Amino acid sequence: MKTIIEPFRIKSVEPIYFNTKEERQIILEKAFFNLFHIDAKDVLIDLLTDSGTSAMSSNQWAGIMQGDESYAGSPSFFRFEKTVQEITGMPLVIPTHQGRAAEKILFSILGGKGKYFVSNTLFDTTRANIEFTGAQGIDLLCAEGKLPTVPAPFKGNMDTEAFKKFIAEKGASNIPLCIITVTNNSGGGQPVSMQNIKTVSALCKENNIPLFIDACRFAENCWFIKQREKGYAGKTVKEIAHELFSYADGCTMSAKKDAFANIGGFLAMQDEALALQCRNLLIITEGFTTYGGLAGRDLEAIAIGLQEVLDENYLQYRIKSIEYLTKKLIDAGVPVMQPAGGHAVYLDAKEMLPHIPSEQYPAQSLAGALYVEGGIRSVEIGSLMFGKYNQNKNLIPAQMELVRLAIPRRVYTQSHIDYVAEVIIEVYKNRKQLKGLQIIEEAPVLRHFTAKLKPIG
Numbered sequence: 001m002k003t004i005i006e007p008f009r010i011k012s013v014e015p016i017y018f019n020t021k022e023e024r025q026i027i028l029e030k031a032f033f034n035l036f037h038i039d040a041k042d043v044l045i046d047l048l049t050d051s052g053t054s055a056m057s058s059n060q061w062a063g064i065m066q067g068d069e070s071y072a073g074s075p076s077f078f079r080f081e082k083t084v085q086e087i088t089g090m091p092l093v094i095p096t097h098q099g100r101a102a103e104k105i106l107f108s109i110l111g112g113k114g115k116y117f118v119s120n121t122l123f124d125t126t127r128a129n130i131e132f133t134g135a136q137g138i139d140l141l142c143a144e145g146k147l148p149t150v151p152a153p154f155k156g157n158m159d160t161e162a163f164k165k166f167i168a169e170k171g172a173s174n175i176p177l178c179i180i181t182v183t184n185n186s187g188g189g190q191p192v193s194m195q196n197i198k199t200v201s202a203l204c205k206e207n208n209i210p211l212f213i214d215a216c217r218f219a220e221n222c223w224f225i226k227q228r229e230k231g232y233a234g235k236t237v238k239e240i241a242h243e244l245f246s247y248a249d250g251c252t253m254s255a256k257k258d259a260f261a262n263i264g265g266f267l268a269m270q271d272e273a274l275a276l277q278c279r280n281l282l283i284i285t286e287g288f289t290t291y292g293g294l295a296g297r298d299l300e301a302i303a304i305g306l307q308e309v310l311d312e313n314y315l316q317y318r319i320k321s322i323e324y325l326t327k328k329l330i331d332a333g334v335p336v337m338q339p340a341g342g343h344a345v346y347l348d349a350k351e352m353l354p355h356i357p358s359e360q361y362p363a364q365s366l367a368g369a370l371y372v373e374g375g376i377r378s379v380e381i382g383s384l385m386f387g388k389y390n391q392n393k394n395l396i397p398a399q400m401e402l403v404r405l406a407i408p409r410r411v412y413t414q415s416h417i418d419y420v421a422e423v424i425i426e427v428y429k430n431r432k433q434l435k436g437l438q439i440i441e442e443a444p445v446l447r448h449f450t451a452k453l454k455p456i457g
Contacts, residue, residue: 189341
């Protein structure tokens with residue numbers, strides 16, 4: 001059969017509130033052209049993020065009713081711990097209220113001025129938590145990953161030759177951690193190959209640098225390995241995940257992605273001494289070691305979700321739905337990240353809007369146009385999110401100017417996706433009418449969340 005149907009039935013629904021294009025134009029202006037400032041009730045299709053926005057299953061809701069809220073030693077924690085151990089092979093599991101809390105704890109211990117955290121590509125909050133300690137985050141993305149519209153099977157890979165040179169230049173002792181993000185969110189949701197992970201792991205071991213996996217979308221990455229990498233077609237996603245994690249010393253995870261949970265995350269690792277430090281900081285900032293800022297019911301939902309995401313019928317549907325939208329856009333001539341990623345479709349605003357320079361935030365302008373045209377909320381992944389200033393206060397633009405449309409898991413149907421395609425294509429047809437933006441107010445860190453902008457001219 002050519003049609004890939006959703007591997008679930010809908011048991012509960014919530015309404016979408018419709019508004020007009022004219023109303024949305026006013027809403028965007030009042031939000032200072034920043035979609036984070038728009039109320040959710042004013043959004044028709046919300047693709048701002050796939051984090052915490054997924055639909056939980058009937059089994060997860062049933063598990064919530066079994067959640068034990070004991071402050072210490074909750075059986076819900078032990079079920080959660082066992083599930084994480086079975087999937088990652090890592091014995092030491094530390095719950096946190098979400099992924100950035102795990103990063104905050106880990107980087108607070110390992111970071112500091114003069115240190116470098118090396119990655120294929122760091123996401124915004126990961127980089128912010130690194131830089132908050134005084135350290136620097138370094139992206140070493142492979143060459144093909146920097147070309148949005150040129151297809152390649154593993155565009156999320158780290159440039160291992162660049163990693164070797166960086167170690168030689170800065171010294172291994174100044175690199176407290178290497179982080180591989182799977183899939184590579186900032187790089188277009190592109191997967192990382194098992195061979196690349198093995199090579200990076202070997203380099204880390206050779207230089208005594210710990211390797212951690214940012215595992216938010218580990219199951220989606222493992223599905224790509226199964227489909228695209230030689231020698232893995234006959235293995236289950238769970239077996240592939242076991243191997244992937246075996247090359248690492250630890251991992252961080254936001255359970256709000258591939259675990260289908262609305263909240264939660266964890267740290268998992270092999271090192272007892274590091275785990276002790278992390279747990280001490282956890283108690284200060286998050287909560288006791290067997291709840292880590294989470295309710296017992298959330299621990300139950302995560303444990304069940306981690307098992308459900310390994311269902312290969314689900315993963316096939318998930319990736320095919322992203323491919324479906326990507327193909328519709330390519331067929332219409334829209335410049336889009338190729339091949340399709342695991343959790344989102346990424347529009348190439350730099351190619352779509354060549355008349356808007358990076359210092360006028362073309363991807364943010366495009367995101368605003370999608371909202372006005374069809375009530376779709378997306379997020380800019382470009383120079384507003386990742387741009388920096390030089391000593392003369394001039395913008396150092398991001399490498400790519402992308403608009404991410406992150407698809408929540410088990411939430412929208414094919415008709416919703418068809419509507420999204422229609423809106424994007426309509427905006428593309430009228431793209432020359434779009435104008436650049438300038439910032440009128442911004443925060444020193446993670447400015448894209450709260451910045452205020454206005455159109456130029």
